Amino acid sequence: MLVTGGAGYIGSHVVKELTIAGHDVVVYDNLSKGHREAVRGGTFIHGDLADKGLLRETMRAHGVDVVVHLAADTSVAESMSNPAVYYQNNVVNGLTLLDTMLECGVKRIVFSSSAAVYGEPEKVPITEDASKRPTNVYGETKLVFEGILAAYDRAYGLKYISLRYFNAAGADESGEIGEDHNPETQLIPIVLQTALGQRPYLEIYGTDYPTRDGTCIRDYIHVSDLAVAHILAAEALMNGVPSNVYNLGNESGHSVREVVSVAEKVVGHKIPVREAGRRPGDPAVLVASSEKIRRDLGWRPRYANLEDIVASAWKWHSRHPRGYEAG
Numbered sequence: 057m058l059v060t061g062g063a064g065y066i067g068s069h070v071v072k073e074l075t076i077a078g079h080d081v082v083v084y085d086n087l088s089k090g091h092r093e094a095v096r097g098g099t100f101i102h103g104d105l106a107d108k109g110l111l112r113e114t115m116r117a118h119g120v121d122v123v124v125h126l127a128a129d130t131s132v133a134e135s136m137s138n139p140a141v142y143y144q145n146n147v148v149n150g151l152t153l154l155d156t157m158l159e160c161g162v163k164r165i166v167f168s169s170s171a172a173v174y175g176e177p178e179k180v181p182i183t184e185d186a187s188k189r190p191t192n193v194y195g196e197t198k199l200v201f202e203g204i205l206a207a208y209d210r211a212y213g214l215k216y217i218s219l220r221y222f223n224a225a226g227a228d229e230s231g232e233i234g235e236d237h238n239p240e241t242q243l244i245p246i247v248l249q250t251a252l253g254q255r256p257y258l259e260i261y262g263t264d265y266p267t268r269d270g271t272c273i274r275d276y277i278h279v280s281d282l283a284v285a286h287i288l289a290a291e292a293l294m295n296g297v298p299s300n301v302y303n304l305g306n307e308s309g310h311s312v313r314e315v316v317s318v319a320e321k322v323v324g325h326k327i328p329v330r331e332a333g334r335r336p337g338d339p340a341v342l343v344a345s346s347e348k349i350r351r352d353l354g355w356r357p358r359y360a361n362l363e364d365i366v367a368s369a370w371k372w373h374s375r376h377p378r379g380y381e382a383g
Contacts, residue, residue, distance in 0.1 A: 057290060058082045058120040058162075060105060060153065061127030062098070063090025065235045066168065066224055066279055070124060072096050072233065073283035079290075082118045084111070085127065091380040094233050105149035108156050115160040122290050123157060125150070126168040128197075131241045132337050135193035146197035151204065158212055164293040165205070166286055167218045171275075171303070171342050173199040174220075180309070181345035184220070184301050192337030202301065209299045217289040217297075222275035222305035222344045224282055226365040227372035234372025235279075236379030244276070244366060247316055248373040251323040258327060260312050262334035265341075271312035273341040275305035278359035278368065288353040300352070305344025306360050315362070322366045 057074060061067040062083030067090065074081050074097070081098030084105075092100065099118065103110040105127055114120070128146045129135070135142045157165065172195030173188050190196045198220075208214040225244045227234030235245045250258045263270040285304050310318070320327050349355045359365050 057122045057124060058084055058115065058118070059098070059124045059126065060084045061090065061125070061168070063087055063092060063095050063100070064126060065237065066221075066282055067126040068094035068096065068233050069228055069279045069283040070126065070286045071098055072228060073280065073287055074098075077287050079287075082114060082120065084114060089129075089237065091236060093380045094236075096233060105145075105153050108152050111153065111156040112160060115156065115162055120160070120162055122164045122166070122293060123153070123162060124166045124286055124290060125153060128168065130194060132172065132192045132194050133241065133335060135197070136337050139193040142193050142197050147200050147204075150201050154204070154208055154214065158214065163212070163214045164290075165214065165216045166289045166293065167201065167205060167216055169202055169218045169220045169301070170195060170198045171220050171222045171305070171344065173202065174342070176339045177341065180341055180343040181307055182303065182343065183345045184303055184348055191339055205299070215293055216299045217293060218301040219282075219285055219289060220301065220303045221282060222277055222303070222342060224279045225276045226278040226280065226359060226368040228280055229368060231371045231375050234376065235369065236376070243274075243312060243315055244319070244369050245373065247319045247327060248323070248370055251319060251325070251327050252373065252377050254377065256328065257330045258316065259330050259332045261332050262338065263331050264334075267311055267340055269311050269313045272338055273309040273311045273343065275307065275309050275343045276315075276362055276365055277305050277357065278365050281357040281359055285349065285353070285355050288355055292353055302349035302353070303344040303346050304349065305346050306357055307344055307346055308360075309341060309343040310362050315366070318362050318366050319370075322363060322370050
């Protein structure tokens with residue numbers, strides 16, 4: 057099984073869970089965002105998705121039968137300021153991957169999509185058949201690639217399962233791997249960096265949203281629960297299921313202020329905040345319905361409580377305040 061982006065935050069957790077489940081894993085990552093130290097299993101290949109020759113060589117040499125595709129740029133803000141990079145990396149390079157798969161006879165892929173494909177939802181919780189109106193370029197690239205997958209299925213018989221994540225958070229229970237981005241853009245690690253004194257305060261972007269306390273509401277899902285969903289999806293494809301799309305979330309929403317409050321309880325002290333204006337492209341509320349994947353694949357989150365998710369992240373950040381740099 058080939059995992060693109062397997063040295064990244066979510067990818068490294070997927071690789072660890074796949075290895076525990078007994079799968080042979082090949083990790084393919086250019087390390088532009090990922091960390092070699094995060095790869096705790098499998099065979100590592102330092103390569104870029106744009107390198108079709110190396111992709112071909114890797115697939116053939118290792119007898120790849122399923123691809124788990126997580127390699128992508130993921131910052132909403134950066135996607136709005138630099139859309140060319142996002143279309144290149146998330147769409148064009150993804151096409152290179154698909155074409156190489158077909159060339160090598162690999163016709164099963166699990167795709168890391170995003171709740172960002174929905175944009176501002178008409179109702180919550182969001183089901184998979186809800187309208188798709190992305191409010192940012194990142195979401196647009198994920199939706200475009202989902203369309204490409206559907207076209208490749210119809211034309212070439214390439215079977216896929218697309219997993220639309222809501223907000224991944226937390227860290228492996230061992231405390232060995234966790235979230236380490238540079239720059240960091242995700243709320244929970246930024247809150248915990250502030251708790252460690254690495255930031256003077258947390259900026260809350262937007263306090264006038266139509267929510268219970270004026271701040272954005274998101275559905276937080278533990279990264280290890282996401283990882284298990286990838287295994288279920290890959291094994292389902294290996295067992296011949298048709299292509300499908302699934303949401304992944306805990307079906308409960310927490311505001312930015314609520315996340316800060318829970319983090320203060322976990323770390324044991326107040327966390328300074330500063331209010332700022334809204335960021336472009338941020339929907340007010342994103343909460344998942346995960347009923348479909350529970351029903352079809354038997355997926356059940358093990359970490360449904362936000363405090364448990366934040367506590368696992370704090371275990372990682374407090375032990376690795378400089379991330380993987382500290383070794």
